[in-house]
Amino acid sequence: MPEGHTLHRLARQHQRRFGRAPVIVSSPQGRFVDGAAAVNGHVFKKASAWGKHLFHHYQGGRVVHVHLGLYGTFTEWPLPDDRTQPIPVGQVRMRMLGAEYGTDLRGPTVCEVIEEPDVADVVARLGPDPLRSDADPELAWRRISKSRRPIGALLMDQTVIAGVGNVYRSELLFRHRTDPFRPGTTVTSDEFAEMWTDLVALMKVGVRRGKIVVVAPEHDHGAPSYREGRPRTYVYRRAGDPCRVCATPIRTVELEGRNLFWCPACQT
Structure with a gap:
């Protein structure tokens, strides 16, 4: 199972790739269709992590909450000038397309849309994260x-x-x-x-x-x-x-x- 440093690294990477711009979100696998539609085309405000949990914060107050579990993984690729997307390989739960990069999420334990206040409920169940400046x-x-x-x-x-x-x-x-x-x-x-x-x-x-x-x-x-x-x-x-x-x-x-x-x- 990926440990906390992996999620913080992903948060930083996704912030660089998608931050402060609209993102196209889809679910080639079909298991996240409604969640993808809820944030598709919205501005990706920021990414954050707490322990093994990753949060994508979108303008409008919706947040994609991801826990990779044992098998979850993100893979990314640079988008060509014509923005041709690669054919999804395997069970892609969520696909994100930004201005220059795309990324696919496969096999997570959790991939859901929550509201911004609900993030605090997730965090309340967790201990302090050594990688956060506000850790106690x-x-x-x-x-x-x-x-x-x-x-x-x-x-x-x-x-x-x-x-x-x-x-x-x-x-x-x-x-x-x-x-x-x-x-x-x-x-x-x-x-x-x-x-x-x-x-x-x-x-x-x-x-x-x-x-x-x-x-x-x-x-x-x-x-x-x-x-x-x-x-x-x-x-x-x-x-x-x-x-x-x-x-x-x-x-x-x-x-x-x-x-x-x-x-x-x-x-x-």
């Missing part, structure tokens, strides 16, 4: 400090912190040598403050580079990444491989429905 880490800390759930589960809870997925969760805990099974009540305010600061910095790198980069230069060697073209990780999807720091085999277990990765020697 104290809100996340209060929720963590009152819970006996494992910190490894709390970091993935979007009502605690919005935008953290499995990669940032696993890697952040390793970088801070934190046992993922520690109850939230045992994590000190200083420990959380250090993790939050690190998380903000890591996610900003993710927005800038379009990749999750977590491994320090002195450890960025040896075994390749878990997937071709991805930066190396310390523990994520490295079960059974030697830890990049201590050589202990990385372990994995399912925690609240998601695979957790950690080093049993470094994270004690």
